[in-house]
Amino acid sequence: SQQGEEDPQALSIQEGENATMNCSYKTSINNLQWYRQNSGRGLVHLILIRSNEREKHSGRLRVTLDTSKKSSSLLITASRAADTASYFCATDASGGSNYKLTFGKGTLLTVNP
Amino acid sequence: GAVVSQHPSRVICKSGTSVKIECRSLDFQATTMFWYRQFPKQSLMLMATSNEGSKATYEQGVEKDKFLINHASLTLSTLTVTSAHPEDSSFYICSASALPGVQAYEQYFGPGTRLTVT
Numbered sequence: 001s002q003q004g005e006e007d008p009q010a011l012s013i014q015e016g017e018n019a020t021m022n023c024s025y026k027t028s029i030n031n032l033q034w035y036r037q038n039s040g041r042g043l044v045h046l047i048l049i050r051s052n053e054r055e056k057h058s059g060r061l062r063v064t065l066d067t068s069k070k071s072s073s074l075l076i077t078a079s080r081a082a083d084t085a086s087y088f089c090a091t092d093a094s095g096g097s098n099y100k101l102t103f104g105k106g107t108l109l110t111v112n113p
Numbered sequence: 114g115a116v117v118s119q120h121p122s123r124v125i126c127k128s129g130t131s132v133k134i135e136c137r138s139l140d141f142q143a144t145t146m147f148w149y150r151q152f153p154k155q156s157l158m159l160m161a162t163s164n165e166g167s168k169a170t171y172e173q174g175v176e177k178d179k180f181l182i183n184h185a186s187l188t189l190s191t192l193t194v195t196s197a198h199p200e201d202s203s204f205y206i207c208s209a210s211a212l213p214g215v216q217a218y219e220q221y222f223g224p225g226t227r228l229t230v231t
Binding site: 088 | 119145147149154155156157158159162204206208210219220221222223224225227
């Protein structure tokens with residue numbers, strides 16, 4: 001089953017606005033991570049939140065995790081044109097082969113100058 | 114720190130030929146390496162996991178005889194696409210973890226290799 005489904009699939013905002021992306025998953029997890037991918041490039045790790053954490057901040061990024069709802073959100077504040085990229089959440093499931101990352105489908109964020 | 118490189122970044126090959134993609138951890142020893150595949154505008158799908166010195170573990174639906182993975186050293190893993198076909202055209206991304214087993218969720222990703230099979 002698909003683990004890690006982001007919504008919206010695409011988001012277009014103006015520079016300076018905030019962008020919120022959501023991720024839902026199906027199984028219990030140890031950690032949830034958010035990555036950024038510029039078109040045709042590799043992944044850049046943004047932030048990791050552990051299953052016993054509820055909120056984490058890193059610069060203009062704020063991540064929340066609600067394990068009861070099996071969902072996470074990524075908020076980018078005061079967006080910039082350089083934030084234009086695809087954003088993926090990735091989970092590693094608890095138990096068994098829990099080191100494997102399962103990626104969501106991603107949200108394509110476009111920040112217009 | 115924690116830099117992973119891939120070579121080549123782009124490759125075009127003819128149908129029926131084989132292509133080798135290298136993944137190197139430049140400043141750390143990668144106990145575990147992962148190979149992912151990404152089709153346009155889609156997510157990353159894990160193909161296989163390799164631990165140095167042992168056979169790779171392939172995900173369901175991935176042909177191990179077609180996608181040969183070798184993790185001969187702690188800094189190098191290779192993916193060979195054998196008898197490539199146009200449907201193998203994709204973006205292949207590797208990642209590496211310095212940590213074994215259950216801690217291998219801390220992965221560092223390479224920049225990817227764009228494979229086009231004509």
